[in-house]
Amino acid sequence: xxxxxxxxxxxxxxxxxRIKMLILLADGELKGQALAEKLCVSPATIxxxxxxxxxxxxxxxxxxxxxxxxxxxxxxxxxxxxxTLDLIMKNAGKGAKEDDSMTDSMTEKNKRLAESVIxxxxxxxxxxxxxxxxxxxxxxxxxxxxxxxxxxxxYAEREINEFLTRFHEDYATLRRELIMHQYMYREKEIYxxxxxxxxxxxxxxx
Amino acid sequence: xxxxxxxxxxxxxxxxxRIKMLILLADGELKGQALAEKLCVSPATIxxxxxxxxxxxxxxxxxxxxxxxxxxxxxxxxxxxxxTLDLIMKNAGKGAKEDDSMTDSMTEKNKRLAESVIxxxxxxxxxxxxxxxxxxxxxxxxxxxxxxxxxxxxYAEREINEFLTRFHEDYATLRRELIMHQYMYREKEIYxxxxxxxxxxxxxxx
DNA sequence: TATCTAATTAGATATTTATTAAATTATATG
DNA sequence: CATATAATTTAATAAATATCTAATTAGATA
Numbered sequence: 001x002x003x004x005x006x007x008x009x010x011x012x013x014x015x016x017x018r019i020k021m022l023i024l025l026a027d028g029e030l031k032g033q034a035l036a037e038k039l040c041v042s043p044a045t046i047x048x049x050x051x052x053x054x055x056x057x058x059x060x061x062x063x064x065x066x067x068x069x070x071x072x073x074x075x076x077x078x079x080x081x082x083x084t085l086d087l088i089m090k091n092a093g094k095g096a097k098e099d100d101s102m103t104d105s106m107t108e109k110n111k112r113l114a115e116s117v118i119x120x121x122x123x124x125x126x127x128x129x130x131x132x133x134x135x136x137x138x139x140x141x142x143x144x145x146x147x148x149x150x151x152x153x154x155y156a157e158r159e160i161n162e163f164l165t166r167f168h169e170d171y172a173t174l175r176r177e178l179i180m181h182q183y184m185y186r187e188k189e190i191y192x193x194x195x196x197x198x199x200x201x202x203x204x205x206x
Numbered sequence: 207x208x209x210x211x212x213x214x215x216x217x218x219x220x221x222x223x224r225i226k227m228l229i230l231l232a233d234g235e236l237k238g239q240a241l242a243e244k245l246c247v248s249p250a251t252i253x254x255x256x257x258x259x260x261x262x263x264x265x266x267x268x269x270x271x272x273x274x275x276x277x278x279x280x281x282x283x284x285x286x287x288x289x290t291l292d293l294i295m296k297n298a299g300k301g302a303k304e305d306d307s308m309t310d311s312m313t314e315k316n317k318r319l320a321e322s323v324i325x326x327x328x329x330x331x332x333x334x335x336x337x338x339x340x341x342x343x344x345x346x347x348x349x350x351x352x353x354x355x356x357x358x359x360x361y362a363e364r365e366i367n368e369f370l371t372r373f374h375e376d377y378a379t380l381r382r383e384l385i386m387h388q389y390m391y392r393e394k395e396i397y398x399x400x401x402x403x404x405x406x407x408x409x410x411x412x
Numbered sequence: 413t414a415t416c417t418a419a420t421t422a423g424a425t426a427t428t429t430a431t432t433a434a435a436t437t438a439t440a441t442g
Numbered sequence: 443c444a445t446a447t448a449a450t451t452t453a454a455t456a457a458a459t460a461t462c463t464a465a466t467t468a469g470a471t472a
Contacts, residue, residue, distance in 0.1 A: 013216040016209055027299055091232070
């Protein structure tokens with residue numbers, strides 16, 4: 001997730017009326033008028049806020065006749081909070097150089113870091129020695145694992161567990177972290193890879 | 207965490223310059239001038255943004271002679287993302303009544319919910335049957351557990367594990383959730399309860 | 413004390429944004 | 443087609459905020 005997205009996400013949540021909308025929607029879907037009444041604002045105001053929440057993927061909308069029903073995007077709300085930290089941590093380490101051609105050199109630097117992390121944390125036969133404690137390194141390992149899954153394919157939880165067990169006995173932690181850092185998502189009991197564009201990008205700032 | 211705090215937290219992160227400041231600080235502390243140069247803004251602008259980040263507890267400051275060094279509050283950054291979801295979920299369920307005396311009746315309602323959750327999820331001898339999947343109920347259980355720890359006391363990880371094992375074999379999940387939902391925090395290997403004012407409050411909205 | 417440095421405050425400006433009333437659009441129904 | 447309903451768009455306004463320059467403060471040092 002790049003800078004603009006993270007900022008838009010926080011802007012969406014940086015208003016009391018919008019937070020109250022989300023609280024109301026946590027009970028279940030509501031139509032625009034109902035929201036307007038409960039919050040004592042005009043329908044136009046609801047439209048305005050709904051647009052912000054929609055742009056940040058925080059709500060869904062459904063039309064029935066003239067009426068539009070809003071509902072929470074539970075999935076996004078639960079899984080996206082960590083994206084900000086990912087952005088900050090992944091972009092750390094740029095201060096080293098001073099010239100403006102920093103981006104290229106840092107991409108190089110990150111590439112080298114990724115190589116060394118993969119060399120040091122994986123055994124010769126491809127298992128994970130242990131899960132890195134350091135944020136940036138952990139993301140490199142997770143991205144590596146996610147990259148070995150098939151885009152667009154739906155996995156049962158059992159399949160994911162089997163896949164992850166091939167790398168580390170603590171498959172539950174790996175599975176949770178893959179979701180927390182947006183490499184994949186779960187809906188009901190089905191797991192699927194997120195599109196690569198959604199993975200937190202390196203070098204997105206500036 | 208109440209509505210205003212959550213809004214202030216997101217406002218703090220809802221600006222590209224401030225996110226870039228955090229990214230720079232992720233490498234280690236920097237003085238104000240250095241930030242100003244790297245971000246191509248005036249020192250006054252840094253002061254302005256630093257104030258917002260400080261109010262949201264996202265950074266620390268340290269003075270050495272004339273110079274003020276800023277640094278990340280890693281702890282807060284890592285552990286506070288979930289507070290928004292807690293606020294939304296804990297306040298869900300208020301739509302039922304329409305009059306303005308809603309607060310009292312809802313406090314009552316939540317009290318009854320808490321009682322029933324505690325009755326249903328704990329066995330007669332005080333163990334946890336299982337960790338609730340439903341968000342609100344999970345928070346009730348966590349709050350219950352946190353309430354049994356001693357305020358102000360520092361716990362070793364081993365002590366926390368022993369305490370939690372008395373309730374459920376999956377002490378690791380409980381420990382993680384207690385931290386994620388701000389009932390306690392860890393610094394190095396030492397665990398401590400957060401002050402109760404920091405626990406996400408019920409009925410804080412309106 | 414005078415001077416230097418780093419940061420903050422004050423004041424001004426431009427931009428963004430939350431809100432509403434009024435006009436418009438979309439959909440359904442008599 | 444005429445009418446009714448729910449939502450959106452438009453236009454206007456008020457409030458908040460990001461930024462700068464200039465003046466001021468806090469602290470260190472000569």
